[in-house]
Amino acid sequence: MDYSLYPLGENAIIIELGNELNLLTHQKVQAISSFLENHSFHWMVEYIPAFSTVTIFYNPLKIMNNLKGELPNQFVCNELHEALSDLPVNQHTETRIVEIPVCYGEQFGPDLESVAKLNGLTADEVVQIHSSAEYTVYMIGFAPGFPYLGGMSEEIAAPRLPSPRLKIPERTVGIAGKQTGIYPISTPGGWNLIGRTPVELFQPNAETPSLLRAGDKIRFKPISYQEYIEWGGQEG
Amino acid sequence: MITIKKPGLLTTIQDLGRYGFQKYGVVVGGAMDTVAHRISNLLVGNEENAPTLEITLMGPHIEFHEDTLLSICGGDLSPSINGEPVSMWKTIYVKKGSELRFGAAKGGCRVNLGVAGGLAVPSVMESKSTYLKAGIGGFNGGAIKQGDKISTDSISGVAQHMMGQLKKDMRNQTFVEAEWSIASELIPAFKNDQVIRVMKGRHYSLFSTSSQNAFFSSCFDVSAQSDRMGYRLKGVPLSLAQPIDMLSEAVSFGTIQVPSDGNPIILLADRQTTGGYPKIGQVAAVDLPLLAQAKPGDTIRFTEITHEEAQILLLQKERKIQLLKKAIELKLNEGE
Structure with missing residues (x-):
């Protein structure tokens, strides 16, 4: 596999796998993530997969006594070269498909109509297009459990609001430019809001605090207000 | 147990951070001044990662409900116990009922207060650090408030030993400082510019x-x-x-x-x-x-x-902290 290593201070190394966002780069990110998930190094603290990089955090104190003249960064680079140079890109990793129920429109999606009008569609058509695609979770970042998703149709793209809302409720589904996403926690933001899911994306006390992880595929499933309440979603 | 009589500007419980969950977008958090945090723990016989109180600019008033050890490391916020100025970067034996206060910020803006045993709060995602924006960790997920009563975990054998030694030096005072301090090269000099x-x-x-x-x-x-x-x-x-x-x-x-x-x-x-x-x-x-x-x-x-120099300096500093740990163990053995 082709990659470059860059230091990020004295306790992290960025593995760069490309400089643009595409599926091949994403596959490489997934191959390395899955390798690190199954082969931990004693000096490794954790890793962060992103669009075109995987960053490895290490503890120089755990390396201090293994050094033979080299510095900790060199030690880690050597071990990474040994592990990664022969790593196949197409390591088959099991892909999870996660279905996210969404109650579109009405009080949960105040911007659904304007997204439709902007694109010369009806609100139902926007819902149909949004919920028929399969999306890739490229990375989790920005906020706990927030997925950066790829795969939205440009037919329903819509620019950010000129002035952001002060508060977007948690679990709201939105569109910003060519991207769609879900806010796990309440936060200010300029996205067009089209619906809300009753499913929690971030649960700090669960064993895995984030519902989604990089590499997942997701689909949105339209549900009625009645179903939203039955799922345990809150009103309003 | 300690009681917060006044909370100060921003007082939170911190450890060395929440690791392993960044891939889920969870911030690391933890002490801002990790060296002050680690040393404040070592001086009271705790593990380096034990939760301390991180105090910002205007410090709190804190009452101690039992005899204990504490240490004040980081910036100089003019600490005093029962009205008497008290040293920083030292092990301090304080008697039940004493009150710790802070005054003017003379240098720096953050202090870590280590208490023997560490502050007893539950772990969230394997850390006790307060992450204010998500309202998790620390004491009920937020900054310390007036009237909060925070328990401490049971103190280590090392802390018991230190308390025994310091108690011998205690006459009628309400607190006593250890005579020894840490190497001055571990104490950073904070200044403007x-x-x-x-x-x-x-x-x-x-x-x-x-x-x-x-x-x-x-x-x-x-x-x-x-x-x-x-x-x-x-x-x-x-x-x-x-x-x-x-x-x-x-x-x-x-x-x-x-x-x-x-x-x-x-x-x-x-x-x-x-x-x-x-x-x-x-x-x-x-x-x-x-x-x-x-x-x-x-x-x-x-x-x-350069990246090389920075790594060398980090290793040198870590060796000094390891020496400090050894020195504390030796101090204890001298007393045997």
């Missing part, structure tokens, strides 16, 4: 030549929009030689990124896990404790250090 050593960041070469020069030669003000997440700096605006599209990637404690307005942001303990702005520099780990003591209104400047 601090020079901070910085490695070139991964996007340094993408900045214009004049911005590269300005970064290492001019002064930057720490603005009022600075907090545990990051310091927003004001100075000569920095710009890229030509605009580029960047993909978000991981950032770290001390990463200096430059958004399009040209004002650099230094990312600190409560930083987001990833960022999409170009990285002009990375603060050397050995200087992070100095940086953590800078407060809004202070100025700082950057001087270049």
Whole structure:
């Protein structure tokens, strides 16, 4: 596999796998993530997969006594070269498909109509297009459990609001430019809001605090207000 | 147990951070001045990661409900016990009913208060650090408030031993300080106009030549929009030689990124896990404790250090902290 290593201070190394966002780069990110998930190094603290990089955090104190003249960064680079140079890109990793129920429109999606009008569609058509695609979770970042998703149709793209809302409720589904996403926690933001899911994306006390992880595929499933309440979603 | 009589400006429980969950977007958090945090624990016989109180600029008033050990490390916020000034960077035996207060900020802005046993709060995602924005960790997920009563965990054998030795020196006082202190080279000197050593960041070469020069030669003000997440700096605006599209990637404690307005942001303990702005520099780990003591209104400047030098300095400092641990064990054995 082709990659470059860059230091990020004295306790992290960025593995760069490309400089643009595409599926091949994403596959490489997934191959390395899955390798690190199954082969931990004693000096490794954790890793962060992103669009075109995987960053490895290490503890120089755990390396201090293994050094033979080299510095900790060199030690880690050597071990990474040994592990990664022969790593196949197409390591088959099991892909999870996660279905996210969404109650579109009405009080949960105040911007659904304007997204439709902007694109010369009806609100139902926007819902149909949004919920028929399969999306890739490229990375989790920005906020706990927030997925950066790829795969939205440009037919329903819509620019950010000129002035952001002060508060977007948690679990709201939105569109910003060519991207769609879900806010796990309440936060200010300029996205067009089209619906809300009753499913929690971030649960700090669960064993895995984030519902989604990089590499997942997701689909949105339209549900009625009645179903939203039955799922345990809150009103309003 | 301790009772908070007055909370101070921003007092939170912190440990060394929440690791292993950044891939889910969960921030690391933890103590801003990790060296002050670690030493404050070692001085009271705790593990380095035990939760301490991180105190900011205007300190709290704290009552101690049993005889215990404490240590005050970091910036000088004029600490006193029952009205008498008390030393920093020392082990202190304090009697039940005593009250610790803080006064003027004479140097720096953050203190870590170590208490024997560590503060007893539940772990959330394997850490006891308070993450204010998500309302998790620490004492009920937030800053310490007036009237909060916080228990401590049971004290270590080391702490018991230290208490026994200090008690012998106690006459009618309500507290007594250990005679020995830590090596002065481990105690940073905080001052305004601090020079901070910085490695070139991964996007340094993408900045214009004049911005590269300005970064290492001019002064930057720490603005009022600075907090545990990051310091927003004001100075000569920095710009890229030509605009580029960047993909978000991981950032770290001390990463200096430059958004399009040209004002650099230094990312600190409560930083987001990833960022999409170009990285002009990375603060050397050995200087992070100095940086953590800078407060809004202070100025700082950057001087270049190579990645190799920064690593060597870090290893040297860690060896000194290991020596300190050994020295504390020896002190105890002397008393046998």
